[in-house]
Amino acid sequence: MAAPAAGDGGAPDLSPVAYRWLLAISVLGGLWLTHKGFLARTPAGTDVMAHVARTDAGMHLLRQGRTDGWFPVFGSGYRLFAVYGPGLTLASAAVRVASLGVVHPARSFAVLGSVSIALLPPTMAVLCRELGLTRRAAAIAGVLTLFVGASVGGGLAGLYAVGLVPQAVAAPAQLLVLAGLVRIVRTGSLRVAAATALGVGWLLILHPISLLVLVVVAPGLVLTVRRPWAGRHLLLAVGSGAWGAAVAAFWLVPAIRERALRGELSAFDTPSLGRRLGDVLAGDVLYPTFLAVAVAVALALALGRATRPGSPRRWLAAPLTGLAYLVAAHLIEAAGWAPRELWVQLPNRGLVLAGSLLLLPLAVVLADGLAHLRPPLALRTTAALVVGLAALSPFLLSGPLDPRQSAPAPTPDLQAVGRLAKADVALPSRVLFVEPSPFVPLGTSEPVRWLASASGRNTAQLYFAEATRHPGAGVLPARVLATLSPADALGPIRRAGITHVVVTTPDPARRLDGQAGYRLIETDGPLAVYEVLPDAGAPDVADLLQPDGDALRPPTARLEADLVDADTESYRWQVDADPGPGAASALDTVVVAPVAEDPGWHATVDGRRVPVTASSEGLVRFAVPPGQHDVRLVFTGARNDGPALVVSAVAGAAALVVLGREARARLRGRRRGAGTITA
Secondary structure, three states: OOOOOOOOHOOOOOOHHHHHHHHHHHHHHHHHHHHHHHHHHOEOOOOHHHHOOOOOHHHEEEEEEEEOOOOOOOOEEEEOOOOOOOHHHHHHHHHHHHHOOOOHHHHHHHHHHHHHHHHHHHHHHHHHHHOOOOHHHHHHHHHHHHHEEOOOEEEHHHHHHHHHHHHHHHHHHHHHHHHHHHHHHHHHHHHHHHHHHHHHHHHHHHHHOOOOHHHHHHHHHHHHHHHOOOOOHHHHHHHHHHHHHHHHHHHHHHHHHHHHOOOOOOOOOOOHHHHHHHHHHHOOOOOOOHHHHHHHHHHHHHHHHHHHOOOOOOHHHHHHHHHHHHHHHHHHHHHOOOOOHHHHHHHHHHHHHHHHOOOHHHHHHHHHHHHOOOHHHHHHHHHHHHHHHHHHHHOOOOOHHOOOOOOOOHHHHHHHHHHHHHHHHHOOEEEOOOOOOOOOOOOOHHHHHHHHHHOEEEEOOOOOHHHHHOOOOOOOOOOOHHHHOOHEEEEEHHHOOOEEEEEEEEOOOHHHOOOOEEEEEEEEEEEEEEEHHHHOOOOOHHOEEOOOOOOOOOOOOEEEEEEEEOOOEEEEEEEEEEEOOOOEEEEEOEEOOOEOOOEEEEEOOOEEEEEEOOOOOOEEEEEOOEEEEEEEEOOOOOOHHHHHHHHHHHHHHHHHHHHHHHHHHHHHHHHOOOOOOOO
């Protein structure tokens, strides 16, 4: 076996074989850390069931060869991939295909989350090696990444506390893209640029915020690593980003054209910088307390050692970039110097990447100390450290950093309501689940999202409000019955297509008992289900067409509408509109359909196009003339962008050709006994 390479200061480094074994042990440590989530039927996380519903809808679209479409499950609907691309859907599909269909949607997220955490050590080690760290330091830094997490920013805590599945899946790719950019500015390799472009494209369609974090972090890091700067290399690094955007053009171009990120932000509040640092030292966010103290001490030691003449300083750009990112992101958020979509997301979503970069001084200090032991003892001690950290990781995390990995089962009462919704709520009608009291045990912490996924029915609560032009469209969580009397709430409830209301007993159920327009049909423990009855002179709620609440309507007016056919993106009614005695014979009846207004919705009356506007509630509104008519409402706004698809195909094929040519060259080199061909 070849002698180990020399590390910093001339001390022997790990051999390549030992290095790979330690990385493999770190991967096993990641699987061990997440084994409860991996084996869970449904992984924990408040957003997981919403991801299941979105992924099921995405699968349906992709099977039709479409890259976007209408998503009606939450609120009054929105374009499914208008803000986030189909990356998570594709990843879930890959797991299902690999398991030959045995793994169902929720279990696919359990697999994806666990594997993503397990891939953090080797991808972090790749970045460390590109930054010039020894194999020993890279292996130590890799296993330490298992301990980095924040419920609002990723890692184990973000995955299982909030259900940040897209960010968890994106995290290994984020590290590899950063490593690729560093390598491009060092070597100018076209092969690395092609691989990095594919990584950028993957991040764009999976979790664009992770790429946004890289846009902020990468420049300071790559410009420091490569000095003196090579203009061609820097241009190639920038070009790899543009290449990646071209790979994702099939989603990126329509998303930019739609500009759907307009609704109310549902991001987490960001504490002040002082409070955030205090939480870090207290072990409530980013690191366990012992690791937070060790990171702070190691950073101080590394900065002190960097002042000595001849000491390597360039790798310090990584932790200093991470620290600068945390400070700058929190200051920008506090001052409001950037668009709100940025300064709300950056301090939280970039937290784990910044924390991972801050691990490097600790890894270097530990590696340097171990490297000066006798070679056999240094190897054994390094292996013991990595194995010990990997094996003890489930026991060294606690509190907010160690959330429950398996979602609790819903109570039998909630399951009974789910069965009732599946049997009695006819698609595409909706059910309104008024947010229960925290003192009402239902098992799951997110009954609305569980109900939507388990029953396959649409719910009135709006998830991911940023994706809709009208966040008030339909009924937001418990807002109507919480702010209006049951009688006043009936109009908005009917117009939103809500045929059933689920409430907890005794409150607010007692407010609905005996109230006109609500009929109790079932009680299951603390839950009561009411059917919403139609208004006089208006269609049944299940027919999904109601008089507009803003328009003046004579008391004698009558509207009949029979829903002939309906699916996710099209509705057809037979309508009979009577403005009532004494009204002008040509007076149109203004109606609303229970879908959020979007330019993609087109209405026709007897085949003639009629204007579509937004009601004050954000619903689709149009006018129907007196008499009997065939009325249709069709969503046509999610057609594939042909030129963008061509751009993606060409850019992806070019990247694969470059990578394939390099792979063939390496294979020929091995056959000739010349070894591998370096970039």
